[in-house]
Amino acid sequence: MIVKVTLRNLAAHKLRLALTALAVILGVAFVAGTLVFTDTMGKQFDDLFAKTGQDVAVQIRAKQVIKTDDGTDTPTVPASLVDTVSRIPGVARVHGEVNGFAALVGRNGKVVGGSGPPQLGVDWYPADPDDAVKSGRGPVRAGEVAIDDKAAEKAGLKAGDRTRVLVQGPPQDVTVVGILDRGNLMGATIVAFDQGTAQRLLVKPGRYSDITIAAQSGVSETVLRDRIARVLPSPSYEAITGTKMRKDNENEIAKLLSFIRTFLLVFAVISIFVGAFIIFNTFSMLVAQRSRELALLRAVGASRKQVTRAVLGEAIGVGVVGSTLGIAAGAGLALLLQQAFRAAGADFPGGLTFTYKPVLWSYAVGVLVTVAAAYFPARRAAKVPPVAAMRDDVAMPQRSLRIRLIAGSVVTVGGAVLSGVGLGGAPIALLGAGAALVFVGVAMLAPVISRPAVRVLGAAFPKLFRTPGRLATQNALRNPRRTAATASALMIGLALVSAINVMASSAKASVAGQVDKEFAADYMITPASPGLSPEEPAKAVRAVPGVELVTSAYQGRFKQGTDQHSFIATERPGDFVRAAKLTLRSGSANLGRDGLMVDESTATSEKLTVGSTVTARFADGGTEHLRVDGIYAKNQLLGARVLALPAYQAHSDHPAGLGLMVNTDKADAATKAGIERALSGYPNLKVQDQSDVKRSAQQSIDSFVTLLTVLLALSIIIAALGIINTLALSVIERTREIGLLRAVGTSRRQTRRMIRLESVVIAVFGGLLGIAIGVVFGVAIQHAVSDQGLNVLSVPVPTLVAYVVLSAIIGVLAALWPAWRASRLDVLKAIAFE
Known part of the structure; x- marks a missing residue:
């Protein structure tokens, strides 16, 4: 029976649950898109490494004393080791490799690449399959280079053309004598010199970046490694197997992918967190609207557990459908991320890579979050007494707001303390957990705050909009829990955006102050790319x-x-x-x-x-x-x-x-x-005066803030969907009331205005709450890191005012469909609605 009831309710409330499912879809799409994209990157890097250095059995390299991310100051090995190693039994081939910074200048006079993927200079080695010549020939003397085909295409160069290569030294005028078929380099550029020139320009004469050794047939790489290790002249050098060499390369890429995955998933979690408020609010309203129906179920023999399972069954249905569609939407998001990385210079060709992990995590996140958010409304539904079926009006049991005030205060203070610990140097995860607790705590307190806040926000409505304005304010005050839950979703997104803007404004003010105070030169000349x-x-x-x-x-x-x-x-x-x-x-x-x-x-x-x-x-x-x-x-x-x-x-x-x-x-x-x-x-050099230095730093900050705001925009969109959902369900709940208003002379225009104003009050309340929390967080973070450069506090008041206006606009837009629907109700049917 419970299964039939669940399926019937899902079918009966398709429109209401569709908006809830949309919140699930958007949150899951972010998770699925991130995982699909990073899986795709990982697969393509695996393919690249699978083709690179497969004949290498042993590599000799210098031990890295200083850990660097930019490849500078990498220690080298003496060239004399090549002759020493070549005499070791089991060695088939020895090659001293050279690599370093070399940037290719295109036909248009601009440097190719440099915005992320490396600009590599290497030595050309005919025996290496990676150095296969596509056209022309390999470089054999100073002044000659071969370049990879992708770089040649970007630079507009071909074999026989003259150009310039930038290295860590004087620029080199060279002739392109060959185009190399290097396959997909993920946006990196390759400039190959003859070995002597490569040593002189990229490392040092008599030195190599590393030495690679191929083994004779039947000689294992571990045996050969041990033989080679015994002849190394110093503990500063080490011999590793080719397997370890490739594994180390893969681990470096894995760290990059892990960072990208974690960075994007943080915003996915935020979106899902906001979506949980929407799901909770929707199921709370659906349960309240079906209280008599639930009482009838209890009256005909359904137990509390069965009623709870029926509501949770609906949540599972919404979660499954939302997760399925979210996976499809995530594939589209992964394609957008792929295009964004291509625009930044990282070329990821081919289609997407799908594994079971994005599917598994998407369903786990989508279904579990939906069920968890619907759990308390389901428990509340089970508490409806069977005798309530005989009454015309049934009120769901509500806890005192005093309990929420105490609980919310405890949770908020606990979150603030945890955030403070996180800002004090503890793991950053504590800051995130503390912020989440603060949001939950404030959401619990919001029903208490909403009453005075809504009265203030709606105080001018009766004078400006007469009866529709007064009714809108009263509707928002009627159910403070619902108003608070709807506003809380918008609060989270705007709180994070506001905090970011406070920190960005403080960073720009700090940079400007530092340049004025600590920079006396008239001009700064800096490289646009490393090297x-x-x-x-x-x-x-x-x-x-x-x-x-x-x-x-x-x-x-x-x-x-x-x-x-x-x-x-x-x-x-x-x-x-x-x-x-x-x-x-x-x-x-x-x-x-x-x-x-x-x-x-x-x-x-x-x-x-x-x-x-x-x-x-x-x-x-x-x-x-x-x-x-x-x-x-x-x-x-x-x-x-x-x-x-x-x-x-x-x-x-x-x-x-x-x-x-x-x-x-x-x-x-x-x-x-x-x-x-x-x-x-x-x-690759940029000349800047003091104002340019400030502007460049501030533009970088603005670009980063824009990126974060775009990523947080999804949570704000989900919050807007929550307002639409709340208003739509509220219209259904007040169908008879709206019908009576229409019957006594309220026009369609006045009805639409009433719904819009109610939406604006809720949205502005959520926006102001979020902005207040965001400013507090921003100020706290600025104070915590003031000794690390962020030493000037700047609160961007015009920007924050713009966010309040944005909140009102979101309220107007979110109310368009519910307001139209309310104004189109048939008056007679609405009056007869139960």
């Missing part, structure tokens, strides 16, 4: 009329004990102090060959004074005893450590350039144009 050697550009800029001072800066890392630290290195520390507006507290900027300056907080935490010695270990495994020559005031743009350039150069074949700072006698348009002309041969 800059400031030496040559600095010479060109110094020759520009009006240029007084050019200061080059490099960035690197060293280990101090077990801790890894970043530093900036410069060859002219005195000029650097002037250009960076560095305030020395003690000591001097005369660093010599092995001098170091640290900021005050570092000196205090590490108990350093002028004359102290710091033992630093660099990427090549070598150590330096650095002398502390100066202590300076904290400088957010500069960082905590400034190192003498010779100390860095002693341990890096190609120190990573950070940029140039330029001081002139007159910072005007003519001077800037002269600097840009001097750097015309370096298309």
